[in-house]
Amino acid sequence: MFEFKSAVKENTTIMDAYKQLTVRYRRDIPELFKYNAFIVISDGVNNKYGSFFSPYDFFYAWRKIDENDKEVDGISSLVTMIKGMFRKERLLAIINDFIYFPDSSDKDLKIVCRYPQIFCSK
Numbered sequence: 001m002f003e004f005k006s007a008v009k010e011n012t013t014i015m016d017a018y019k020q021l022t023v024r025y026r027r028d029i030p031e032l033f034k035y036n037a038f039i040v041i042s043d044g045v046n047n048k049y050g051s052f053f054s055p056y057d058f059f060y061a062w063r064k065i066d067e068n069d070k071e072v073d074g075i076s077s078l079v080t081m082i083k084g085m086f087r088k089e090r091l092l093a094i095i096n097d098f099i100y101f102p103d104s105s106d107k108d109l110k111i112v113c114r115y116p117q118i119f120c121s122k
Helices: 014-028 074-085 088-097 115-120
Strands: 002-004 039-042 047-050
Touching: 002 014, 014 039, 047 074, 074 088, 088 115
Parallel strands: 002 039
Antiparallel strands: 039 047
């Protein structure tokens, strides 16, 4: 699930995208997230991903396309996320191997890896 806010509207932020997904959509259409692996939020400049159940502080930017690349932030970071995180084989690896669901828990919990963990797993 992706939620994008406009970079040209000063009154919308990446936090607004986070709240829309985790508060409003969770309340209004919870079935949408039943099988969701992770969510992506953006305000056009800041781009982060994380678990639907995570606090905002646990959302991270994807800062490299390949292991030896320089880290990227700002407007170019969305392109970096798409080319790095959503590369077919990498996305499948994240979904298959880098999302943790506890076998038993009394609370909603799902943990998604940070991008350096993908590069360290090789």
